[in-house]
Amino acid sequence: MAAIQDRESEFQVIIIEPFYGGSHKTFVDTFACNLEENGTKYNIVTLPAKKWHWRARCSALQLYSKIEHVELKSKGLLWCSSVLNLAELLGLRPDFGKCRKIVYFHENQLIYPIQQIKKRDIQYALNEITTCLASDLVLFNSEFNRTSFLDNISKIIKMIPDNRPKNVRDIIEMKSRVMYFPVMFPKLVPTTATKPVVLQIVWPHRWEFDKDPNEFFEVMMELKKGNMDFRISVLGEQFTDVPQVFEQMKSDSDLKDRFTHFGYVESKDDYYKILRNSHVAVSTAKHEFFGVSMLEATYCGCLPLLPNRLVYPEIYPGGCLYNDRKELIGKLKAYCECPQKAVDDRQNLCIDFEKYSAEALSSKYLEILNE
Incomplete structure (x- = not known):
């Protein structure tokens, strides 16, 4: 209704x-x-x-x-x-x-x-x-x-x-x-820095075909076959038609022991907490025109790894982009072997978040109304 x-x-x-x-x-x-x-x-x-x-x-x-x-x-x-x-x-x-x-x-x-x-x-x-x-x-x-x-x-x-x-x-x-989409970035809570032992990977997208979850899980399987140590948080909202791969991964896959969270997080505070505790956010999208979830993850401290196509080159530096599956797996293997490198690379990442913040864009949207 x-x-x-x-x-x-x-x-x-x-x-x-x-x-x-x-x-x-x-x-x-x-x-x-x-x-x-x-x-x-x-x-x-x-x-x-x-x-x-x-x-x-x-x-x-x-x-x-x-x-x-x-x-x-x-x-x-x-x-x-x-x-x-x-x-x-x-x-x-x-x-x-x-x-x-x-x-x-x-x-x-x-x-x-x-x-x-x-x-x-x-x-x-x-x-x-x-x-x-x-x-x-x-x-x-x-x-x-x-x-x-x-x-x-x-x-x-x-x-x-x-x-x-x-x-x-x-x-x-x-x-x-x-x-640009007006993103309501959360207030960041100071945390005590500790050296990461296991790489925490987050996939924060809605559960739909165009985000190519099959590609993501296949990459994760390749990492496991390579004896890499990592953990995965699968977040994102679900709508009517959910790709079957999610149920397959959750109930019957070799990755079951790698999931620290699997499913939509209703509480924004809990959602941001998972992002803050993650090191790398991955996109395998076939269809993306902005990507709020990846910007939120990056803002919360994740190093973004994204396809070198779609909207991503418009927003993210070249070092965050990969050209094919082989390159993505190579980057993730390096971070699995040394999770601290992901933390360091994120700290050295420069993105002007203000360009996308709701607070900064509010006046521009109001100006449009008065034209």
């Missing part, structure tokens, strides 16, 4: 999130807190984070009956994520067309990896393109997200058999920009 949170009977901003979970939920909550502190009136309309594909196809229809009583004045602003087909919603609620409309892209479907070999369903990509055309401003959470979206528009348009629209990329590019 859709959830509607009212802040005053007359509001200035309506925030619509059809997939209210994970980083999408975190963003909405952080943005709403920013509006609250600024004294801006707002209204939040959400749907639970279930069945992403159905949300991407049907959320405008699902939300229509839930927001019949919601009014938005011409000076108001409609803010939504790209999961919503904005063009459809405006067709159902033409009165929303008079206000300013901003869409935020956490990810884009134009380069999404396909799980099964089949003819690509381009409807999700077309929905995102029409959403951009229906909006006044398009925000992406990274330059990689923005560029990969724009560069693949023509490829999608060419799949249309005839009467292809022209200048779509140019129109969208002119009203697009990058606004």
Whole structure:
């Protein structure tokens, strides 16, 4: 059931999130807190984070009956994520067309990896393109997200058999920009430094195909076959469709004795504690446009090891990146043999976390509202 949170009977901003979970939920909550502190009136309309594909196809229809009583004045602003087909919603609620409309892209479907070999369903990509055309401003959470979206528009348009629209990329590019995800970094608690004996590896991603958990666990198996000593914390949120590899690893695998934690951690304090007690955070993602969990892990003291692709080169120094499985295994073996080296390399790592902090970005988001 859709959830509607009212802040005053007359509001200035309506925030619509059809997939209210994970980083999408975190963003909405952080943005709403920013509006609250600024004294801006707002209204939040959400749907639970279930069945992403159905949300991407049907959320405008699902939300229509839930927001019949919601009014938005011409000076108001409609803010939504790209999961919503904005063009459809405006067709159902033409009165929303008079206000300013901003869409935020956490990810884009134009380069999404396909799980099964089949003819690509381009409807999700077309929905995102029409959403951009229906909006006044398009925000992406990274330059990689923005560029990969724009560069693949023509490829999608060419799949249309005839009467292809022209200048779509140019129109969208002119009203697009990058606004990094506002990360609420935790307050760091001073700890007594002790020399690590066993390397603690953390995998902090949501349990989905595009994060390539199979690759991660295969790398861990290679480390064990090489008689490396290490421990693993598998964190991250779970949604409807969980890859089978997680149950296989937990119940029947040679890695069972290596897990110090396996599963979602509800408490943020407990989650950050696990990150602070870990030495290396690993990503094997096929699909990443920002990566809140890896930034949080790095902020909490983990050395990040990430593929040399996707958004990662935009955020992390080259020394954190690997080009293939062999290179990742080589780096991890070196840290297993000397965990202190991982600690030292993390201490020497330079990342400007302020660029991504909610506190630093709050004023920039408010400026957008007043444009």
